[in-house]
Amino acid sequence: MAINGRNDRLGILLYFRQSASSPDGVPVRTGFIFIVEVLRVTCDPLLIELHSLLYPIDIPGSRAKVQILPRIQPKFLDKPKIRKEGKNVIFEVNLQAEPKPEIQWSRDGHDVNHGGRYKVTCVTNGNDHKLALEVSELTAADGGEYQVFAKNKFGDSVATIHLNIGGNKAAAGKAPKFLDRPLIKFEKEKNQVLVICKLESKPAAELKYFQGEAEVQQIVGKREWTVRDVAEDTVEIEIRITAPKAEDGGVYKITAKNAHGDSNANINLNFQG
Template sequence: MLIIYIYVLDKGSVIEEGTHETLLTKEGGKYQTMVKMQQSVKTINTQDGLMNMAKAAVEDKEQILERVRLLSETEAIDINRRASIPAREKSVFLRLLKMNSPEWIFILMGCFVCLLGGLRGPVSSILFAKIINNFNDCKYTILSVGVDLSLDDGGYELQGASKPHVTRFQNEAKLTTTSIKHKQTIKLATGNNYDVTLEITDLSPNDAGTYKIVVKNKADEMKMMLLLHQLPHSGHYLIYCDPLPNNAYVACLEINDVNASDAGKYKIPAKNKLGDSNTHIQLNIEGIDFKLPEGIEPSFLNKPSIKQDAKTATVQIDIIADPSPSLHWTKDGKELLNVDKVVTRIERKGGNQYTISLDIKNLASSDSGVYKCTLSNECGTAVANVVIKVAGDKANLEQLDKLAPAFEKPKTTKDTKQQSIKIECRCKGKQEPKVTWKKEKTEIKETANKYKITKTKEADDTYLFILEILSATSTDTGVYKIFAKNDAGDSQALVNLTVDAEAS
């Protein structure tokens, strides 16, 4: 702004006027005084500013020097500290642990768990291989010997029969009931029948010997002797039992790696809750051959007959067998036991002939049904079905026009010129029986150039069944079975066939 002329006012009145230069020349004037005061204030402010700037510069310099001093001290301390750290603490892993010192225990636990997880697979594989190896090399470790008892207890009612007292001995040494090795139990089965068991753990050669079981109650005392032989390596034998039609079974013993020590007499016991039976086989290690037991398999000589006295009916069948057979009856597929209602018995007539009897007391219509008689010895098995019909107080036999199959002793002939072998089995039965041939467990069917099966009907309901083995070789050696069945029953015959290598 350009100022040309100035008026000085004081309390509303003009006390001075003129130009700037004119008013400054007026000594003691108001304008001159005001200008001088303004210039004095500016000078003071300028000096204060210079002084403040100088003071700030000094303070900045002191702060910079202090920072330099502190930095120098820090670097010196850090250098000294790093120089004092051992070389082993400079590793990355330890530095990480030190940096994470609050969590180091959890890190170590995680590493340990991971290590265990990694070892689990190899350790499991090693242990499993050991277990498999132990199974391959194992021997029998537990043997259980069971006996079924039927006690009358002096004629008391079955519900009142007292539990028998059982004592066990090994080679005349009494076995204690507290023994861990010998676990002894006796429990009630049905009625007055008891199951007595002796279980031997960790079986060893010292457990072989004669075991005696003595059973006592108020009425009587009975003893049983058992001879225990230590069995060889378990992998040496394979034992199995296969079912056949009409409640028949075939028991097999396979011997691996046969040697001279396997020769001898083998006993085969069979047992169920109704009784037991056994057979023997003589094994000769000469071309691996064995002999079937000598004797006569059970067979029926005539049709069943029935006699009646008052309300008791007696069914009788004549049989032939050697040795004496075991007897087993069922009615409509259910076991038939000797009780007040039904009594079964077998009586020798002379020589190898026996009479089988079934007494049915207090006849009632519920006694009608199919009664099956099963005879077994070590040479074979025979079955007869007896159909009884009760009307009022009279009992009659049905299907009297039928006769259960009965085999004669099989005959084997060899034709060295034709290199063939014939197995002839003569069987008597009415109606005509259906026949099945088997070698071991495999059914034989007529095959060109190998097997020829024929049947010829003879007199008196007798049939001749022939199995011809063509081009016989040593591989045809084995046990051959023939099964015959009709509505009246069934039977079987066994033939042990040995084919020499020279003959083939």
């Protein structure tokens, strides 16, 4: 049986065999062994390392259903908002991630946890998570730089909020934030794979590049990257891989860091030998 996913992004083969026979040799359906084979995987970030997924199989009666869960690294969908309710202040931000990430709030580099004057909440709806931190009985000492850090096994991200109380000016700046999913192109005439992503930060972020767990450097004529300004506090990062081979594939990561925070982008490249 062949099953094709939406937009022909994915093909799966399901094989099964009966695990027992009756005394007269007639097969009896007492059990099945399923093998899931990925036929086609694109570079869609939702399908990163799809070949290594475990596929939960539900068998109602004689039918089998394979559930393929999305894999989404944490991504903040908007800028954090601040609102006041009486003597309290509430920070809110929307996040997308699957599986549900670990969440940690901080102020000026020190962890802020649920309890006392702090109320931490996370309302989840599918892959979307609404995060909030409420600080009660606000005082001037509560001013400063707040951050919320989200992490799951596919990546992490951070959002930064500056709270200015009583004329205490917060440092002007922006934590690094990747604005869109990485765009992957194949330029046939040049035999090159091109990866493009946009990053917002102030000041400019320090960038590092990884293939798997190893940090990698540029190789002229083989693996090169450029960074160019496209808007205020926004750059476009471009990675070019020439004449890609199977060993050039894998999970690539770009990390970005400045004084206000850090972020990363993950890209899965699968080159067939």
